[in-house]
Amino acid sequence: MNNSVRITLLALLPLSAAFAIAAAQPRALTGAMGGLWEVSQSATGHNPTRLCVPSPDVLAQYEHRQGRCTRVIISDRGTETVIHYTCADGGFGQSKVTLITPRSLRIDTQGISANLPFHYQLYARRVSDCAR
Numbered sequence: 001m002n003n004s005v006r007i008t009l010l011a012l013l014p015l016s017a018a019f020a021i022a023a024a025q026p027r028a029l030t031g032a033m034g035g036l037w038e039v040s041q042s043a044t045g046h047n048p049t050r051l052c053v054p055s056p057d058v059l060a061q062y063e064h065r066q067g068r069c070t071r072v073i074i075s076d077r078g079t080e081t082v083i084h085y086t087c088a089d090g091g092f093g094q095s096k097v098t099l100i101t102p103r104s105l106r107i108d109t110q111g112i113s114a115n116l117p118f119h120y121q122l123y124a125r126r127v128s129d130c131a132r
């Protein structure tokens with residue numbers, strides 16, 4: 001391997017390590033699983049939206065659920081994680097996700113969507129596996 005290829009590969013190592021960290025599921029959500037989740041702005045679950053997600057950390061970008069976004073874990077302690085995300089369309093947000101039980105989450109989220117600010121709280125509960 002010549003020196004220029006070796007230098008290029010070494011330069012990419014920090015980038016690939018950062019990507020691996022950003023792509024990891026937060027430890028705070030270890031007990032929760034992907035599947036069919038009902039998400040509501042009411043703690044009673046009134047008028048929920050149903051979403052099939054591969055991992056519960058995807059719910060952190062609820063406002064941009066249709067967007068292509070990258071997520072970065074800002075903090076991850078106990079049953080609480082803070083996730084920042086940036087989307088290809090220019091929107092972004094930051095969410096604090098709290099694991100209440102393995103089937104129940106509280107999500108405090110804020111950011112910019114369609115050039116306007118948003119800030120609200122959501123409650124999510126896992127209801128089943130996704131239909132195949």
